[in-house]
Amino acid sequence: MKSIITRKNVVLLGGLVLLVILLGVADATLNNYYLRILQLIGIYIVLTASLNLTNGFTGDFSLGHAAFMAIGGYTSALLTMPLAARALQLAELPVWFQEFVSPFPLATVFGGILAAIIALPVGLVVLRLRGHYLAVATLGLLIIVKSIASNWEPVTRGARGLSGLNAETNLWWAFGWAVITIFVVWRMVHSPFGRSMIAVRDDSVAAASRGVHVFRIRLVAFIMSAFFGGVGGALLAHQLTAITPPTFSFDLTFLIVIMLVIGGSGSVTGSVIGAIIMTILPVILRDLERRFDLPGVSQIIIAAALIAFMIFRRQGLMGHRELHPSTWFMKKPATPASVDAPQQ
Amino acid sequence: MANGTGVAGASAATASEGAFLEVAGLGVTFGGLTALSGFGLNLEQGRLLGIIGPNGAGKTTLFNLLTGLVRPTTGSVVLEGRDITGAKPHVLADAGVARTFQNIRNIRGLSVIDNVKVALGLHESPSLLSTIFFTPAYRSGQFRTEQKARTLLQLLNLDDVRNLPGDGLPYGAQRRLEIACALALEPKLLLLDEPAAGMNPTETIELMELIKRVHREFGLTIMLIEHNVHFIMNTCERIQVLNYGQLIADGEPSYIRKHPAVIEAYLGAGAHDA
Known part of the structure; x- marks a missing residue:
């Protein structure tokens, strides 16, 4: 058994310390505008890395991530809402609930758990489908969730939404959850579980014949993905401090999918890179747009860039490869691309 | 017969x-x-x-x-x-x-040895929690899987190419x-x-x-x-x-x-x- 103090772990720990220092410096020096962008990066890392479990590694193309975000967002908002706001907004709910305020971390976890619980029956139904059919079915889930949020007046306040939340999401929570998500996803992917996921993605018939319980693997990936989707929704809700049904839009679901595709579905580090790029790029472009007084151009540029990207680098920036810190200081690992098999 | x-x-x-x-x-x-x-x-x-x-x-x-x-x-x-x-x-x-x-x-996306490990997973599949927390039981299980996979690959004369992708081998x-x-x-x-x-x-x-x-x-x-x-x-x-x-x-x-x-x-x- 290897010691826990390996070169890899030292590098990872160093990276973690560096991240903490950088976040500390950012927290102390940056103004609110930039802090919010950084928080968004953390939140989108949570969302993209978790969507990667289904879309990237198991090959189940889901468009329902915003639905799980909505479940997590509304659940956590209901749990943390300050008493004053509660009395105004949730007067129709039972008295015990109006007096129960949960701390933010707990509410975040609850949001994730409820999203995961709902993912179970949903997964049992929609995972009978694959490919385009599954994508459309998960989009249907988003429509259902939004329509419940729009009409369940006593709980969600319909179109008015829930507001007056404390701005609990800070850099530490956003990146803390980002690190947890990356860690969990990385551990899952680099385990017997992840091997089965990739086998299911590449050839589910062969996987089944090799003893993989295909449906269970897909279901667990879907549920784990939903958990972090719910957590991401909770983080977003407590950054915005107010949520309405349109917060969890088709645009949002597609944005996360785009982040994943840009970074490279099937790569954990790729999903992180995709989340960072697709958060920062629109901000920079919007800034330029304002400076040169060309409203709307940033959208066109991003769309054109996406098309070009899909033509020239369909596999995303990372493809199926990983950017692994521990390999930066070592010899280059043999890339699987060189296939001059030494035949015996 | x-x-x-x-x-x-x-x-x-x-x-x-x-x-x-x-x-x-x-x-x-x-x-x-x-x-x-x-x-x-x-x-x-x-x-x-x-x-x-x-x-x-x-x-x-x-x-x-x-x-x-x-x-x-x-x-x-x-x-x-x-x-x-x-x-x-x-x-x-x-x-x-x-x-x-x-x-x-x-399986295209897996190396030769990981292809074998998928099948070995039938008899050695750790729980999700022990996987995430990297427990000693999990690690010893993976150690056993590695040994078994290597033994099989040696038997079939594939040990030297174990890190190549599953579809990157000669016929x-x-x-x-x-x-x-x-x-x-x-x-x-x-x-x-x-x-x-x-x-x-x-x-x-x-x-x-x-x-x-x-x-x-x-x-x-x-x-x-x-x-x-x-x-x-x-x-x-x-x-x-x-x-x-x-x-x-x-x-x-x-x-x-x-x-x-x-x-x-x-x-x-x-x-x-x-």
């Missing part, structure tokens, strides 16, 4: 007690097309059975039925007294049925990888679907030796589909012949070689009179 032109129907259900594999009246129809009908087989443990027949005779369909990829419309399959008719593929893998595919199906090596994955399931019954297809004569001879060796060393019961008649006559102790979804002959190689229905299926009517 040879039970004549055994068109074994439902009567095979009354087979000798304790037979290893008992198949009776097995059949499947796709729409109006009967791919296989009334297939019967009683196989003792440790046998090496060959299955031959012209293209479209239903050989691969038979394997698909036995491994759960296709559900039978009629009939039953009993393995070691356990009814496994129409069970799911992973259940059958667990029950001890492993197979290889005619068109090689290794013969990919066949061996499929067999390694099948063996990783620790099966009782191994189904090989045209393992020598697309191989050159040298590779075919090596494979023939390998199959015999695996049969011997693992004490496996093997069913083998093959078009290469020389290969099958030299490897198998018993041969079944399928034609148009029907079992037309069943017996030892010398018996099959002279069987009129077999000659007719391969060479056309009247050929045996000439």
